[in-house]
Amino acid sequence: MTTQASEPAAAPRAPVSASGATPSEVADGAAMYTRKALRKYDTILHLNTRWVWRCHHDEILRRYEAALGAAHLEIGVGSGECPDRARFPVERPDLTLLDLNPYTLEFASERLARYAPRTVRADALEPLDRAGVPAGAFDSVAVNLVLHCVPGDLTAKRAVLENAAAAARPGGTVVGSTVLGAGVPRTPYARRRMRRLNERGIFHNSADSLGDLAKVLGRTFADFDLEVRGCMALFTATTA
Template identity: 45%
Template structure:
């Protein structure tokens, strides 16, 4: 087996360990603390990101516990939500949490085309997940393309990711990033702001990136 499949298999094992029915119960508080204290991006910033961009038919990619979807308030919805993740624990937990909506789930990897209809969503989000995907941003950029293919022309693609280069990374954040990369929970030791811009600009004519601490929030219009 070559290096890439071995690395991907290891990442899946870590993901299943990190996001299980027990850890997901504490996920909301854990992420709120790390986003504010380490990544420099308080949760209200991420809720506002959702509120600005979410549409009536929404695709959420790398769903975690579904906190932001549960709490966001968008002008156009959502009314129907499709959850896409490799981890069945996250899909089950979030689907139950959002059962007031019309919820569908799909399982797969973001590095391959999604098993979903093309141009069928008003919005798609990849929130706090690219830094968990193995490879550099040149490889992870495929996830942006696969997500965009599922969004109708004029729809919105948005998300956030923690970067290690080209953004302010305080000492406490750098120490935690080192630990998470060493464990295999994160794969962003080489992820930079310039590399993120390169991936976005190669796919979207209209996009913005907002940096909060070492977190980059991106918003784009799908053509």
């Protein structure tokens, strides 16, 4: 698809991020990625994407690779598989890895040591320049398998995409993928699996629909391409 009696005083509220999530909610979502889990991450991810979400991981990789530029920012690095397997357009790309979890940053940077990546520990919902990520500096930015893990609805999650767009140079590319909870075909098993992941706080995508994603992309980027594979959405967008 191409294209959108009086009550007791309340306890003080924890500060919230741009998505409306508390720091603990954001941190909890990142905390599952321990070094032990990361050693199994690729195998589990490939099984889930292909057999549960019905999108072969190579389809994600092809779109990712086609978007890569010489200066690249990876937001939400996971195990570092995509930048590890992909062919960059230059022999020595300028690679920056950004994640909230120190274990994923360490694991991925070791895997990608041949590129001597810079690592930045930061919340993708917050302006990235606060963490020292320069605006307009990257030819490409990736947000693969990130949005469905971010608390809030897609309107709130737009902050991640806005931050990615701000980091890209004018005319730069933002590439991503996410598992959707509405507006896409889901098998009965995928529905059950998704429900459990949301109940555990690993996913936050019950209300994430294809229509809302298209709207958010349209409001954030000059142009975009959105494709559905199973219950996953793959997108490539161009900054103004």
